[in-house]
Amino acid sequence: MTDSRARILGRIRTALAGTERTTPAPAEPIARDYRDSHTDTGLVELLAHNLADYRARVHHATETDLPDLIARLLGSRGAHTLVVPPGLPDGWLPTAAGLRAVRGTDLSAAELDAMSSVLTGCAVAVAETGTIVLDGGPGQGRRMLTLVPDHHICVVRTPDQVVASVPQALRRLDPRRPQTWISGPSATSDIELDRVEGVHGPRALDVVLLVPPGGA
Amino acid sequence: MSAVPLGMPSFPDAAREATRNPTLRRNLRHATHTIRDRRAAAVAELDDWAELRAAGAAIKDRTLRHLDTYLEQAEAAVVAAGGHVHWAADAAEANRIVTDLVRATGETEVVKVKSMATQEIGLNEALAEAGITAYETDLAELIVQLGDDRPSHILVPAIHRNRTEIRDIFRDAMGEWGIPAPDGMSDDPRELAEAARLHLREKFLRAKVGVSGANFLVAETGTLVVVESEGNGRMCLTLPETLISVVGIEKVVPTWRDLEVFLQLLPRSSTAERMNPYTSTWTGVTDGDGPRAFHLVLLDNGRTSILADEVGRQTLRCIRCSACLNVCPVYERAGGHAYGSVYPGPIGAILTPQLRGTGSAVDASLPYASTLCGACYDVCPVAIDIPEVLVHLREKVTAQRGHVIERSALRAAAWAMRDPKRYTALQRAAAAGTRALHPRRLPLPGWGKAWTDTRDLPAVPKESFRTWWQRRDTSGGTK
Ligand code: SF4
Numbered sequence: 001m002t003d004s005r006a007r008i009l010g011r012i013r014t015a016l017a018g019t020e021r022t023t024p025a026p027a028e029p030i031a032r033d034y035r036d037s038h039t040d041t042g043l044v045e046l047l048a049h050n051l052a053d054y055r056a057r058v059h060h061a062t063e064t065d066l067p068d069l070i071a072r073l074l075g076s077r078g079a080h081t082l083v084v085p086p087g088l089p090d091g092w093l094p095t096a097a098g099l100r101a102v103r104g105t106d107l108s109a110a111e112l113d114a115m116s117s118v119l120t121g122c123a124v125a126v127a128e129t130g131t132i133v134l135d136g137g138p139g140q141g142r143r144m145l146t147l148v149p150d151h152h153i154c155v156v157r158t159p160d161q162v163v164a165s166v167p168q169a170l171r172r173l174d175p176r177r178p179q180t181w182i183s184g185p186s187a188t189s190d191i192e193l194d195r196v197e198g199v200h201g202p203r204a205l206d207v208v209l210l211v212p213p214g215g216a
Numbered sequence: 217m218s219a220v221p222l223g224m225p226s227f228p229d230a231a232r233e234a235t236r237n238p239t240l241r242r243n244l245r246h247a248t249h250t251i252r253d254r255r256a257a258a259v260a261e262l263d264d265w266a267e268l269r270a271a272g273a274a275i276k277d278r279t280l281r282h283l284d285t286y287l288e289q290a291e292a293a294v295v296a297a298g299g300h301v302h303w304a305a306d307a308a309e310a311n312r313i314v315t316d317l318v319r320a321t322g323e324t325e326v327v328k329v330k331s332m333a334t335q336e337i338g339l340n341e342a343l344a345e346a347g348i349t350a351y352e353t354d355l356a357e358l359i360v361q362l363g364d365d366r367p368s369h370i371l372v373p374a375i376h377r378n379r380t381e382i383r384d385i386f387r388d389a390m391g392e393w394g395i396p397a398p399d400g401m402s403d404d405p406r407e408l409a410e411a412a413r414l415h416l417r418e419k420f421l422r423a424k425v426g427v428s429g430a431n432f433l434v435a436e437t438g439t440l441v442v443v444e445s446e447g448n449g450r451m452c453l454t455l456p457e458t459l460i461s462v463v464g465i466e467k468v469v470p471t472w473r474d475l476e477v478f479l480q481l482l483p484r485s486s487t488a489e490r491m492n493p494y495t496s497t498w499t500g501v502t503d504g505d506g507p508r509a510f511h512l513v514l515l516d517n518g519r520t521s522i523l524a525d526e527v528g529r530q531t532l533r534c535i536r537c538s539a540c541l542n543v544c545p546v547y548e549r550a551g552g553h554a555y556g557s558v559y560p561g562p563i564g565a566i567l568t569p570q571l572r573g574t575g576s577a578v579d580a581s582l583p584y585a586s587t588l589c590g591a592c593y594d595v596c597p598v599a600i601d602i603p604e605v606l607v608h609l610r611e612k613v614t615a616q617r618g619h620v621i622e623r624s625a626l627r628a629a630a631w632a633m634r635d636p637k638r639y640t641a642l643q644r645a646a647a648a649g650t651r652a653l654h655p656r657r658l659p660l661p662g663w664g665k666a667w668t669d670t671r672d673l674p675a676v677p678k679e680s681f682r683t684w685w686q687r688r689d690t691s692g693g694t695k
Pocket residue numbers: 485533534535536537538539540541563592595596597598599600
């Protein structure tokens with residue numbers, strides 16, 4: 001194993017023997033003439049449009065309406081078990097009778113498979129691509145949580161958590177945290193290029209754009 | 217790369233086989249044209265595409281120029297984040313490493329997310345020999361695996377199968393591998409996807425070992441990135457206790473920031489989406505989230521010899537988006553299997569002969585499986601000049617001796633050039649002046665013969681041809 005390491009690095013050095021490389025690697029400039037973003041205004045609307053374009057269902061709510069909206073979203077799917085990550089604001093949870101909300105800290109994959117829905121926040125959302133990014137921070141939980149249940153409701157705080165572009169999103173994120181970038185529900189086009197929603201990830205994705213008090 | 221399978225027909229023979237199958241041709245044509253148009257629309261949304269493409273090429277070139285430095289940096293970062301790093305000089309060593317790692321867990325099953333690198337090294341076969349079953353979990357790969365078949369497209373490996381064929385494969389084979397297909401399943405893609413979901417979910421939930429590749433490996437942070445659509449990648453990366461990722465050494469990018477270029481270039485070029493449904497990133501291991509053990513296997517397997525060739529080196533920029541397949545007139549007609557390796561289409565025509573060498577008939581014929589029309593270069597998000605590399609490889613092939621090589625090369629070229637449509641495409645592209653397109657150094661005698669059946673030859677600079685002919689004569693060429 002150690003031998004192969006030396007061998008591969010040796011082969012690389014031999015291969016590059018004729019290549020000018022006196023500058024230390026990081027000092028070699030890259031022309032980044034591309035845009036930092038393609039839009040600066042109307043980001044929340046653009047996000048909503050692009051989310052819907054990739055078949056996520058988009059909703060708007062204030063913090064006050066949120067529990068009722070979530071109750072309705074769960075009700076429309078006949079969901080009766082909701083898993084939530086640690087750090088999710090209690091005020092988001094619906095109080096409807098017959099609904100069981102479970103903190104998903106210790107659930108196994110098999111136990112999660114028995115849950116109807118999962119409710120989380122997110123770390124950042126990208127308007128240009130219709131993407132929400134989860135990084136395991138407060139109110140988001142382990143990656144497994146938003147993967148195994150068939151229905152994911154994700155709350156995005158607007159406008160704070162919305163950025164225009166991929167470059168802007170990457171700057172906000174810490175690479176040491178495991179991340180999941182989600183753009184619409186899971187999909188496949190493997191059969192005659194017909195798009196089918198939902199193979200292994202949640203087949204339904206509801207995104208709630210949380211409007212700050214006083215509206216935006 | 218693992219050796220050429222015994223009895224693998226050369227490109228023209230396999231291609232002729234494919235052209236006789238009307239279903240295959242229809243499926244391929246439909247698929248490539250659909251994705252091609254969608255890609256163009258997705259790319260047109262960004263008015264800085266040219267700048268992104270230039271930056272993508274520049275970042276990859278810089279990485280390759282300092283590949284040793286970046287690999288050592290990546291290794292240190294992965295280890296610092298709690299991962300283990302293994303180096304594999306060739307396919308056999310990579311397979312041995314993965315097999316030993318799986319054995320050490322005591323498991324005899326792994327779940328796999330589609331990865332070109334593991335196909336390239338024949339990992340599933342190697343694991344099977346060791347008594348370990350690898351379950352492919354991409355829908356298309358599942359279709360291929362259950363159908364005891366070979367993939368024919370990088371992105372849509374089952375592009376050559378239609379829904380009825382897929383229904384039959386699922387009905388006949390799912391039961392042997394696990395949960396059988398539901399009774400009375402129709403050929404509606406929704407029902408087929410549902411059958412795959414049920415079949416695989418049981419495997420995901422009990423899997424203890426996952427095997428993946430990666431689209432990118434960030435040197436400064438040790439972060440791995442997997443870009444996918446279905447969520448099977450997330451399953452394989454998140455649920456198992458042990459994760460083993462086999463990654464070609466050219467997948468490294470220097471910084472986290474560099475992903476801002478590739479996460480824009482890749483989805484639009486490959487699935488023609490603004491962003492693919494799921495992208496996962498992880499750095500080593502994280503307490504309480506995902507696998508407890510992470511192993512990165514860095515794979516050379518011929519890549520360093522590509523690096524040593526200053527013309528061929530650009531091949532290592534490839535981010536496996538498959539855009540070049542979808543615009544290639546030869547691929548459209550020949551199908552993926554004709555390329556005789558896991559890498560089909562224009563990228564396969566330059567990558568395979570460089571990974572495996574041009575010692576066999578199929579590999580020597582691959583650089584000729586092209587009209588040099590340049591469409592692949594135009595769509596390539598990292599600006600690989602595929603025609604330039606093809607011409608370069610043709611020169612290498614003609615420098616070799618041997619009738620078999622010579623004949624299969626000649627016939628591949630004749631086959632590629634035979635279709636009048638492709639000839640027209642060549643002319644059109646040349647007229648558009650997007651690049652120097654004329655096959656000015658096409659090193660084959662009689663290469664235009666197939667054309668002359670129907671049309672006049674295009675103007676080809678005579679000196680270059682003669683220069684080639686003389687050089688070839690003195691080097692003792694055959695024929
Ligand atoms: S050669 Fe270019 S277009 Fe073809 S798969 Fe690689 S990156 Fe994509």
